[in-house]
Amino acid sequence: MTRAANAIETRELRKVYRGRPVVDGLTLTVPPGEVFGFLGPNGAGKSTTVKMLLGLVLPSGGEVRVLGGSPADPDIRARLGFLPEQFRFQTWMTGHEFLNFHGRLAGMKADELRTRIPQVLDTVGLGGRGHEQLGGYSKGMLQRCGLAGAILARPSLVFLDEPTSALDPIGRVEVREIIEQLRAAGVAVFLNSHLLSEVEQVCDRVAFVRQGRVQTQGTMRELMGGVVPVEIRVDELKPGLLDALARLGELRHQDTNTPGRADVEVWLQQEDTIPAVAQAIHDSGARLYALTPRRPDLETMFLELNDEAGGVRA
Numbered sequence: 181m182t183r184a185a186n187a188i189e190t191r192e193l194r195k196v197y198r199g200r201p202v203v204d205g206l207t208l209t210v211p212p213g214e215v216f217g218f219l220g221p222n223g224a225g226k227s228t229t230v231k232m233l234l235g236l237v238l239p240s241g242g243e244v245r246v247l248g249g250s251p252a253d254p255d256i257r258a259r260l261g262f263l264p265e266q267f268r269f270q271t272w273m274t275g276h277e278f279l280n281f282h283g284r285l286a287g288m289k290a291d292e293l294r295t296r297i298p299q300v301l302d303t304v305g306l307g308g309r310g311h312e313q314l315g316g317y318s319k320g321m322l323q324r325c326g327l328a329g330a331i332l333a334r335p336s337l338v339f340l341d342e343p344t345s346a347l348d349p350i351g352r353v354e355v356r357e358i359i360e361q362l363r364a365a366g367v368a369v370f371l372n373s374h375l376l377s378e379v380e381q382v383c384d385r386v387a388f389v390r391q392g393r394v395q396t397q398g399t400m401r402e403l404m405g406g407v408v409p410v411e412i413r414v415d416e417l418k419p420g421l422l423d424a425l426a427r428l429g430e431l432r433h434q435d436t437n438t439p440g441r442a443d444v445e446v447w448l449q450q451e452d453t454i455p456a457v458a459q460a461i462h463d464s465g466a467r468l469y470a471l472t473p474r475r476p477d478l479e480t481m482f483l484e485l486n487d488e489a490g491g492v493r494a
């Protein structure tokens with residue numbers, strides 16, 4: 181372990197429920213101050229992993245360290261923030277009381293909370309609403325309040341589980357800005373979200389997990405480097421054209437439902453193959469109307485990985 185401890189380190193982490201491994205040898209490293217996206221299909225073991233990282237669930241095997249120590253250590257726990265996906269609030273409390281309660285549980289002093297609570301309410305866009313009862317908050321306001329609770333005690337590592345699921349587009353942008361601020365302040369963020377475009381915009385690195393194992397992880401650039409989807413529109417699929425395209429890349433989609441028009445999507449391994457695609461179309465005698473390389477995005481990557489693994493869900 182280096183002196184500047186990683187925010188998260190797991191090695192061969194396992195959790196077995198009723199004889200079935202749901203986290204199955206998961207190895208991850210998240211350096212301090214990094215925004216890390218944790219992605220995977222439903223049932224992949226993401227929440228179970230987060231619970232082990234927070235010390236809420238005991239691993240069946242392997243190692244887990246957060247902020248250089250054990251998540252069971254109260255001093256380490258005091259430096260963790262957590263916004264669960266399904267939060268339950270005491271509806272009779274005001275926003276301010278809720279934060280005060282959580283702040284006291286985290287060991288914060290009354291003096292500090294008096295200045296810190298209005299600050300975090302402002303940060304999450306609830307400035308001036310702290311005196312209202314949570315029972316009267318909208319879903320989005322509750323989620324904002326939960327986020328305020330997660331960052332209240334100035335944690336070094338924050339877990340955000342679907343932090344924008346209840347928010348409108350403006351709220352989503354605001355949460356992204358809060359995540360950027362956390363990064364700038366050196367706080368590591370472990371983000372679990374099905375909104376891939378959101379993850380793409382904010383994360384330094386992502387890991388794809390499937391059936392309890394990390395399938396791939398890397399920076400956005402590393403992950404996106406591998407494949408170039410190209411959309412092609414021709415007047416008709418002349419004989420041999422599909423075969424020729426299949427030799428150049430992987431055919432992912434075709435649509436010949438509209439008379440006088442055929443759409444094909446082919447995934448190439450490298451940009452340099454694009455001229456050969458144009459040549460193959462020309463050689464087939466088809467008329468070319470569009471040849472559009474798409475910048476690969478996380479969604480493409482996600483679907484590709486899911487397909488490779490057989491697309492079976494846990």
Ligand SMILES: Nc1ncnc2c1ncn2[C@@H]1O[C@H](COP(=O)(O)OP(=O)(O)OP(=O)(O)O)[C@@H](O)[C@H]1O
Pocket residue numbers: 197198202220221222223224225226227228229494
């Ligand atoms: N306490 C438990 N007892 C038994 N099985 C469990 C328990 N918690 C989770 N599981 C099982 O472990 C598997 C992984 O669940 P987990 O909630 O970690 O997945 P996830 O990746 O977070 O899914 P989602 O994206 O749907 O939230 C699922 O098959 C689930 O049924």
